[in-house]
Amino acid sequence: MDLTTLNLVLAIEQTRSITRGAEREHLALAAASKRLSDLESRLGVQLFERRARGVEPTEACRALVRHIRALHAxxxxxESEVVEFARGIKGHLRIAANAGSIAECLPPDLVAFSQAHPQIRISLEDLTSAEVQAAVAEGRADVGVFTAPLLDNRLQTWTYRQGRLAVLVPKGHALSKRSAVSFDDLLDYDLIGLHAGAAAQDMMIEQAVARGRTLNARLQVRGFDAIAQLVEAGLGVAVLPGGPAERFARVFDLKALRLDEDWAQRDYVLAVARQERLPMVVQRFVDQLCPPPAKDSLPVKDD
Structure with a gap:
């Protein structure tokens, strides 16, 4: 299964024509037809349905095209990463982190690591805690930062930082005269939360169910700044990490309150995939963020 044939499939799918697809890939029509026929025989499926005015991709073809696009990416x-070595870049560290860790604690540590290791390129992806763990376990990220609990035993973990959830209410709200509130206090109001799968949102749903109550999740959005603006507009109250809650209280017409619950205290976890030896770039990052006792440190292999 070669790239020329896969690119031909993509071209035919996009143009809805074997002739135009062949032209786009600079192939003779007979050669393109032969490649397509051989691929269909190898896969045991029909990729295109022939029509009077061209072809229509089958479901099997659409599935194949998704993989071809992923392969291109x-x-x-x-190519981009290998070319960087010619420009003096000596490594690439792929980090996946949940929104809370990015908002509360990770940026200063990334700056410090970048300054100490200017020849290592860092990429950061914002995912839910469950998605972070899957990305690291499956090799799509080198390091993950997420909120406990650990869901995947394929990971080696360290405690990175601690954070605490807070409550954001509009100034003038019935709760705004307090300095702290319980979760029961919040269940009487509309709650503005993060999208499904976010650790804090899942925890609130779990806690509401345990109390035999319903979570009035009026709005769910992506991004703490959007939550703050909706709370300021009077559409509800919100539970979010304490760091951003305090910052928003200084910028918007809001008040940050302590959430007086044991589960409001959260551990941020640093994780890598379990392996006998960590690549040097990954080990340096782990050691800088979570200097472990010698017995907890994984052996290092040179890149």
Whole structure:
């Protein structure tokens, strides 16, 4: 299964024509037809339905096209990363982190690591805690930062930082005269939360169910800044990490309150995939953010 044939499939799918697809890939029509026929025989499926005015991709073809596009993205990333070595870049560290860690604690540590290791390129992806763990376990990220609990035993973890959830209410709200509130206090109001899958949102749902109550999740959005603006507009109250809650209280017409619950205290976890030896770039990052006792440190292999 070669790239020329896969690119031909993509061209035919986009043009809805074997002739135009062949032209776009600079192939003779007979050669393109032969490649397509051989690929269909190898896969044991029909990729295109022939119509009077061209072809229509089958479901099998659409599935194949998704993988071809993913392959193109991977090849582009591969080329970009290898070319960087010619410009003096000595490594690439892929980090996946949840929104809370990015908002509360991770940026200063990334700056410090970048200053100490200017020849290592860092990429950062914002995912939910569950998505972070899957990305690291499956090799799509080198390091993950997420909120406990650990869901995947394929990971080696360290405690990175601690954070605490807070409550954001509009100034003048019935709760705004307090300095702290319980979760029961919040269940009487509309709650503005993060999208499904966010650790804090899942925890609130779990806590509401345990109390035999319903979580009035009026709005769910992506991004703490959007939550703050909706709270300021009077559409509800919100539970979010304490760091951003305090910052928003200084910028918007809001008040940050302590959430007086044991589960409001959260551990941020640093994780890598379990392996006998960590690549040097990854080990340096782990050691800088979570200097472990010698017995907890994984052996290092040179890149």
């Amino acid at each position: 991977s090849l582009h990333a591969l």
